[in-house]
Amino acid sequence: MSNSHDSIRAVLWQDDKLLLLDQRLLPQQEVWLEYTDSKAVAEAIHQMVVRGAPAIGITAAYGVVLALRQQLQQGRGDWYARLQPDLKILGEARPTAVNLLWALERMGNRLQSLSPDEADPLGLMLAEARAIHDEDIAANRRMGELGAALISESGCAVLTHCNTGSLATGGYGTALGVIRSAYAEGRISRVFADETRPWLQGARLTAWELVKDQIPVTLLADGAGAALMQQGQVKWLIVGSDRITANGDVANKIGTYHAAIAAKYHGVKVMVVAPTSTVDMSLADGGLIPIEQRSPVEILSLGGQRVAAEGAEAWNPAFDVTPAELVDAIVTERGVVRNPTTEKMREMMNNQ
Numbered sequence: 618m619s620n621s622h623d624s625i626r627a628v629l630w631q632d633d634k635l636l637l638l639d640q641r642l643l644p645q646q647e648v649w650l651e652y653t654d655s656k657a658v659a660e661a662i663h664q665m666v667v668r669g670a671p672a673i674g675i676t677a678a679y680g681v682v683l684a685l686r687q688q689l690q691q692g693r694g695d696w697y698a699r700l701q702p703d704l705k706i707l708g709e710a711r712p713t714a715v716n717l718l719w720a721l722e723r724m725g726n727r728l729q730s731l732s733p734d735e736a737d738p739l740g741l742m743l744a745e746a747r748a749i750h751d752e753d754i755a756a757n758r759r760m761g762e763l764g765a766a767l768i769s770e771s772g773c774a775v776l777t778h779c780n781t782g783s784l785a786t787g788g789y790g791t792a793l794g795v796i797r798s799a800y801a802e803g804r805i806s807r808v809f810a811d812e813t814r815p816w817l818q819g820a821r822l823t824a825w826e827l828v829k830d831q832i833p834v835t836l837l838a839d840g841a842g843a844a845l846m847q848q849g850q851v852k853w854l855i856v857g858s859d860r861i862t863a864n865g866d867v868a869n870k871i872g873t874y875h876a877a878i879a880a881k882y883h884g885v886k887v888m889v890v891a892p893t894s895t896v897d898m899s900l901a902d903g904g905l906i907p908i909e910q911r912s913p914v915e916i917l918s919l920g921g922q923r924v925a926a927e928g929a930e931a932w933n934p935a936f937d938v939t940p941a942e943l944v945d946a947i948v949t950e951r952g953v954v955r956n957p958t959t960e961k962m963r964e965m966m967n968n969q
């Protein structure tokens with residue numbers, strides 16, 4: 618890892634096993650879990666041992682390798698057909714991040730291309746999963762350069778939401794990748810991070826990553842972002858995405874929409890950083906994105922302790938959709954789309 622502000626990886630393939638850093642326990646405990654069973658991988662995605670759109674896709678790709686290894690014990694050939702039930706279980710682990718379906722489709726296509734008498738199907742599928750992983754890191758580095766170049770200020774502060782770093786990707790990060798690059802170049806001097814209720818990705822994960830990689834970070838309650846912007850303390854809101862539709866609407870962690878509205882009002886620019894594996898050109902707009910609803914318990918309690926009044930109910934969508942008109946720039950590895958429209962998104966997707 619060449620960049621001094623990039624020391625963390627959370628998804629590893631080692632000794633024929635998938636290793637995941639358990640993100641439910643960070644930052645108090647750094648525990649690695651081992652996986653050899655694809656159904657357990659689907660459960661790990663569902664339970665958010667691993668989370669963040671690109672990391673979910675990469676994990677699922679390794680899950681397909683494990684599924685194939687399990688199937689090989691029962692016979693050869695018909696690879697794609699025999700793996701359908703496993704692909705389905707992996708695909709249903711979480712609904713919003715399209716990277717999951719993108720990775721499964723790519724692994725499925727590779728499976729279909731294998732001849733029935735292929736000598737080393739497992740080796741070829743592992744190579745495909747590793748390629749997905751490596752390409753994600755390369756995309757993040759490219760987006761880091763492109764996004765940092767948009768920040769013309771020197772030594773400014775920015776606001777981010779959720780966790781979009783090494784933990785959420787193959788490594789380096791999307792929005793946090795831009796922040797890493799821009800910090801290394803002196804364009805950013807401080808990161809304000811929303812704590813990101815209810816799962817606290819900001820307080821637990823983003824703060825952990827930034828402290829570890831020596832980038833100054835200040836946490837704030839989610840509701841404090843507008844006041845921060847009103848005081849002129851930040852120049853950019855920089856976030857990732859779980860799915861971007863053809864017109865440039867952006868699904869991301871709940872609270873992103875809220876922050877983008879406040880940014881627009883206060884003249885703070887909004888940058889969305891996501892690889893093209895997050896872009897879903899099959900959906901015309903964000904109203905069509907399936908939004909994950911999570912357990913009310915996440916809202917009603919904190920750290921396993923009930924905090925809400927007994928009898929209260931809770932609404933807990935995990936994501937919201939920020940309309941394209943609130944977004945100043947979408948940064949992908951294929952280029953930057955300013956003031957996104959369907960036409961500009963199509964043009965960017967056609968770049969190679």
Ligand code: MRU
Nearest residue numbers: 668669670779781785857858870
């Ligand atoms: O529920 P999570 O933690 O999986 O949500 C993650 C996010 O919303 C991230 O901002 C998004 O996946 C982009 S990360 C590269």
